[in-house]
Amino acid sequence: MMTARKQQGILLILPALVVMGVFTVYPLLEGIRIAFTNKHFLKEGVEFVGLQNFIRLLSDEIFWISLYHSVTLTVVVVFLQFLFGLILAWAMTQNLPGMSWFKSIIMASWVIPVAATVILFKFMAQPDIGLINIVFKTIGFEELNRYWLGDPEVALAFIMLLHLWRNVPFYGVAFLAAMQAIPKSYYEAAEIDGAGAWHRFWYITLPGIRNMVIVMVTIHVLWTFNNFDFVYLATGGGPVNATDVLPVYVYRQCWNSYTIGYGASIGTVMLLLLMLYFIVFIKLSDRDNIS
Amino acid sequence: MSKARRKIGVAISAYTIVSISMAFFILPLLWIIYCSFRTQASIFTGKVFASLHEFTLENYTTILSVTDYPTYFMNSFKIATMVSLLALICSIAGAYGLSRFKIKGKNAIILGIFSTQMFPQVLLIIPMYLIVFSLQMLDTVIGVVLGQLILVLPFSIWMLKGYFDNIPVDIDDSARVDGCNIFQRLWHIILPIGAPGIMVAGFFSFVVSWGDYLIVSIISQSQRTATATLVIQRLSSALLIRWGQVAAAAVLTIVPTIILFSFVQKRLVEGLTAGAIKE
């Protein structure tokens, strides 16, 4: 027998659950189902083909290249974001003149539409007229002049740069907020006990912001791995697959080659990988918590 | 090391980090604004400093008139406000329910909502496109709005729940005892007190919708629903060499988000991170 309160509670979350159920859960299940078919945008007639798409994946060179890039990109980007975010947050904890003004504008890079960010960096990466090349020329490194996104060796690194530009400030302010929530008394006690600055940082600050770190890292692993916009808008996966990542490959399979079944199967693999990550991660943090 | 010397050392390090950050994060924005006012020829010289006569408004006039940018701008605006509105309604209700009420399986629901972040967007849009196409909702505002809603809901709910959790339950309870029903409690208590968090959630939804490319590129086909974000992408790949115009278009797309940002920036951090900081 449900109390009136319980009923109200359920009613409140119902709209959100319905929207998400219809527009997230249903499409996901449907997407997974399509992965087992040979559905094609331009052809009529769909057949159930079992694991055929997945078997095709195994021998698909470009799939493995994209997977490699996706994983590399995610790992490197999230790690660097964490590192630089930490450094930025530390700087912002200092009570210095101008710091509050700095704090208020630093997140500007996160609010800008990704498409605009890509244009910004594409422009800066242009040979001869882009800001990056102009700077290199001025400081004497003229031989570095090139279209950064067109060079297979550095294009992926450049995409990582884009991710960093957008997200490091977010990490910075998030870590800052978490740092500021650590009671000052901890620091005072440590200082009295004779702990040095580094010691204090390592044993008080880091553990204190642990929760925030977990949240930021988790979210950004998911967001970076699934991120489509940066790579697609900047290079479309090129040059010659140098920046191909899984989401872009899925898009090409569905919207350029029209083979939705195959595209959906790659998407399913992406989901499986992330679920694996999620489970492993939860288990690890649970174990930490218990100990 | 004396305390004073240590303090100076810390200050120098902090300011160094700040200067590098300013150069890295803010300079590109200033650069593109600067270039949007330069003539084509001026940008092509590759010089950093342009003389006064190389500045012009023609990039903006061309973008605003020939490519009919205002229409797309309004579309972006329409769609983003609708998304924010719907997202706020759903997520305030949802977050309030999750925060205040004992619902069976609450934790599972929360985890479930959070885990939808795992779902690859590119996979979801395939069936979504098929549904929208068969319902003949292609190229309609409502089609785009529904598609973008799923991008913002999970994070909004999670964010707001964390925020509401930090509002003491006693206030609610005393109001309930005083005879307020849910809507009154929401309107008079949660909305005013939770206003900063709600503003941030609305801002987040608006910005995500404004910047969305994938969904709108698939569903939109004409000037009825094409958004500014879609158009600047199209411009940058089509007008490739006319960087002055591309820069102008990009600046026009950035400006609203920056304006909104200035309204919420004081509360942005608080709102975004409320769920992660435990008191």
Add this chain to the structure above:
Amino acid sequence: MSKRKWIFIGLSVVLLTGGPFGLLCDVKAEKTLSFWNMPFVTQEVSPEYISNWEKDIKNALPGYKVDNFYGPGKYKDQRDKFLLQAKSATPDVIEGLLEDTAVYVQKGLIEPLDSYFKSWPESDQFIESTLAPLRINGKLYGLPYNTNARAMVYRKDIFEKHDLSIPQTWDELIRTARKITELTAKKTYGFFVCTEVGDPRAAQEFISWYYQVSKKKNLFDVSSGGIAFNGTVEEFEKVLTLYDELFKGGDFPACDLNVRGTGWPVEDPGYVAGKWAMAPMGPWLWGRRTESPAAQDILENKTAITRLPYSPDGVAATYLEVKPIMMNAYSKDKAGAWELIKYIVSKEKMAGWLVDSGGIPSRKDSAEMDVFEKAGIKWWMKGFANELPISVTMAPINWGPVSEANLRAVNYVIYDKKTPLEAAEWLYNRIMELKNNNEL
């Protein structure tokens, strides 16, 4: 509190007007037509022409509003989107490449125009050789508005200055191009060729070289019995070797290695900016005069047109382009769409479009208009018209995946991932795969 209240009120007003009002506007029906084309989006035709076009259409088609979105702006994206969404009745009219027409006809997405065309008094103004490529299976599937044959533009000032002779074969081309790169210390590279996967120009340049090697035989032959694939590994190897050589050459290659993987958006502006001395080209380059004083000078004073160099054991041949205006078979207002098509290919509008962006009109009366003479463009158009006799169109198949494969093979070679022979074998196998999967 007051400030917050005002913000709140302001936001509510905006939301209440923006949201529901927006929906209402969607509901209110107005007779609209949509027209997708590339030049309006990329400004290949001047913004002035576009605004005049939009103004005049209100008189030409009263009671109609023409959507000014004009589509994705790149031929590949436009084609992909049309294939996917034509059934949703947008756009009503679409411009494109001949390669697009073939695949649209295959999928039954465009409307035959024979009955409309026959009852139009102006139909006899159209030059028959431009209509011929658009007759597929005996039906006319589009009206041509722009035609050209590919030639090569070159900087006659550079050739005169260094006393160079105009290359006529591939070997001469490579040698001369490398020489120019060296003589100008890489300020101006000798040649440029498009190599971007998905770029329509790159696909057309590739096929031009192919026609020379195959002695004007088409890569595919379409008949009632199906599609025959004529390509051989040797032919592909010859073409890919050309690309290979163009990006080699030690210190002074014929083409700039930094521009590998780029397409027409780099080729055209680069030529008028003086970055390369020769390039395969069509008449549209004329539209770039307005880009800068340097561009105007190069195009008007320093450029000459010559035949595209051909393979030593092949024949002179090149790509014939005919750009059609087509009608969506699923359009909800075909009569209105036909009116729009007539407007687009009307005598003045066609001439205006082509004198602006550079092209040969497919109407006799447009070609005779004095706008071309006045704009000083007659010599330019003649240079390209000269190549019409040796030009060949592409067979009516689905070129999307084939062109992609062609360019991937090119990329393997120019990025040193495969030798020309390996890439040729890969290409041959890939096209056979497409053929066997019925993707042509």
